[in-house]
Amino acid sequence: MTQELPSRYQPADIERDLYQWWMDRGDFGARADGTRAPYVIMMPPPNVTDRLHMGHGLNNTIQDVLIRFERMRGREVLWLPGTDHAGIATQNVVERLLAKEGLTRFDLGREAFVERVWQHVHDTGATILEQLKALGASCDWSRTYFTLDEGLSRAVRETFVRLYEKDLIYRGNYIINWCPRCLTALSNEEAEKKDVAGKIWYLQYPLADGSGHVTVATTRPETMLGDTSVAVHPEDERYGSLVGQLIDLPLTGRQIPIVADSGVDPEFGTGAVKVTPAHDPLDFEIGQRHGLEPIVVLDVHGHVSDDAPEEFRGLDRYEARQRVVDHFGELGLLEKIEPHQHAVGHCYRCGTVVEPRLSEQWFVKMEPLAAPALEAHRDGRLTFLPKRRGDDFDQWLGGIRDWCISRQLWWGHRIPVWYCDDEACDSPIHVSRTAMERCPSCGGSLRQDEDVLDTWFSSWLVPFSSLGWPDKTPDLAKFYPGNVLATAPEILFFWVARMIMAGLEFKGEIPFTTIYLHGTVRDTQHRKMSKSLGNGIDPLEVVDRFGADALRYTVVSGMAVGTDLILDPDDLENSFAVGRNFANKLWNIGRFVLGNIPEAVRPLTGPGPNAIAPEELTLADRWILARCEETVVTATRAYEQFRLNEAATTIYHFIWSDLADWYLEQIKPRLFGDAPGGDVARAVVAQTFDVALRLLHPVTPFISETLWRRFPGRPDDASIGVAPWPQTDRRAIDAEATTAFGMVQELVSAVRAIRAEYNITPGRAVSIWVSRSHPAFEEEAATIQRLAKVETLHFGEHPKEPGGHAVLTDGTGVFVPLGNAVDLERECGRLGSEHERLEKLIAGQKQKLANEKFLTRAPAEVVDTERRKLASWQDQATVLGQKRQLLGCL
């Protein structure tokens, strides 16, 4: 595979075909029967509501980096993709589409509506998978799942039945969060608390005996229509004598008692609470304790129900609120109104203010499930990145409440419960793994529960349901438990925590050990990207314009663990410049390198007759090989520790600064023509670039593969994706070469700086004097001459004439004669400020080294280092002083 590369980097030309080639090879598929150690990541299944956004781009890039890294390291890698039916979210999307046609789901009826949703998700589901491919995601597509697939549905029913049989699922009448728009119950997590600037109304409730009134404070006056009592704290002296008395509840004609309950906070409001058991969780509990019959005064739409006084019936809750307040005002019972900031639950899918409402629902008893999960965290089996997310996890599990799992929706897993129609049946409720027709106890006809399950009730099973559970499949045996879960922190409770609980409950093991909770993609104002704000970025647009590699490199390098990723949706060019520039650079390096190693290169090591002997290597060769080793060590460790940004930027720096800016420039003369040493340079550049590409492959798969495959002698069927990860060998790091070539770099930079300072045109060669020789300067003299455009390199004392001066860190002086070009004043100023800086450093350092405490308490090696630093600075200062004298500055 050595055909020539196009001269321009056009990602679109390579990515699509390359992805297909990978697919055809089958490297993304995992083998359940293999002997390699498994490495498993479950993709957080994107919702089929819509195509992917940049957050998915980030999430899946991270996963693919980890997956490709481990695949190259020889693991049996399974990255299992899927999509989520996303019950309430998807139903909402389709309902909105219907609304545009002037229809509601009720116009269609359940069956037709569900059919309509299926149509929608077929489209979006397919688009999502295509988008993932465009990003380069190396998933095992043969195992792709959808949470409504028959297999996963079977797992859902299985778990429901098992939990029911263990008494961990129950049905009951409790206060739940109700969305009056979606017309369904929500879990506590689905009711997002948002701070709202509201009001608190102080209402006077007259005592029935006419002896006065009790003032209650409320943020929801409309609920007073359903009040069944007023509660005070039992030890609240202000109200002690009133307990047991009756109140004439205004507007309703009802009388309600004053009760004492320790759930009341005497500090808040007036210390007297109006109790609405049907519309408030605390009130519900108080009602239960005092045997008060709840009155549901708000219906499913949030309108006042028929159990309220006639004049309010049918009113929207906010209209009713105003009407109630008005009435109290007219009756002279409205004591005061205060502004009040408080947290109000909002439906996480439509944003409507949820209404706490008494309703019969199915629940999962969570405490027994949470305990083992808590333990798994506390005994260190779970690792959270960043660590502090583990505290959130711990806190949530510690205070966990039961999970309302029934939803009054049509799109989702139907609850596997059947009710007997025969009222006389003594066992009317049947929970079953399979459809039931007749009542097993009385033979009567059955009807299935109309409701569906919370969408998360299928997602929490994914780590094993996607592998065939409850069957004992080879996949399950090989790939459960998995390793890493990478997702956004928003779904830590919805999904991650529940997966851990389900894994422990149904499989006896945590489903993964590392939980990588990455940041959020935000715009330049740090706002979360969203459709409604119009600040989203379509990953496909980025891929089209700059390539998947540019997208991937940008997001990986730009985000450390625990931080967000800021991108400007109005300036994609700038946002993705880092990745785009780097991809382009790689391409050009590739063109240069591959164009200069047209044939197989000599082996760098080994006993073969053609192998390169160590003494054939130049200093530059040894240096770049050492830098390459260092990069392998650092990057590998960074990948292992999930510091992907560090891995990416380390490799970037090696390729761009070390390899391209220095090494490639250094070897050019050897490469051109039949210059001596060309074979060695080719071998070294081939080796180091090959390693660099492999290190980089997890981040930029397309371009690394494209270039890597074209290396001379590469078999046509070789793929970098399954090439071995570079070995790390610290012993191969040649510290001496690193230091020595570093001096050469320093010298070249010093001369360049002087040239730039005095505007010496790039074409004009100069002579330079270096105060003392050094083996590195001798060996790389030609390099110095070429890279700094030096005609003659002199060693020793320089002529006494105007020129530019510099001092290297080891005290070596550098002189560039400039004839009349030199501006003496300017040069003196430059050297003067440099000298000043050094003197300050020296003074501080002397003080430090004179400090008895430092000498005795600091480790010997630190003291030693500091001494050497001082010596070096003093050397530099001396040389600088001489130069200044020569120039007549002093």
Next chain:
RNA sequence: GGGCGAAUAGCUCAGUUGGUUCAGAGCGCCUGCCUUACAAGCAGGAAGUCGGGGGUUCGAAUCCCUCUUCGCCCACCA
């Protein structure tokens, strides 16, 4: 109301356990270059009292306290 995090160059952010190469990168900006891989580039440069104050230490961007400003999570004070 509780818990937690962040503040480093104009912008976006690195900085692993306090001490070599600790004050860095990319973008932006300034200067000069179309040097036959790359102008999406090359070379050089300006720019930060590491949010304020106090403390611990021989030594602090790094540890402790405090203040300010942002942000996140949790919460049945009606």
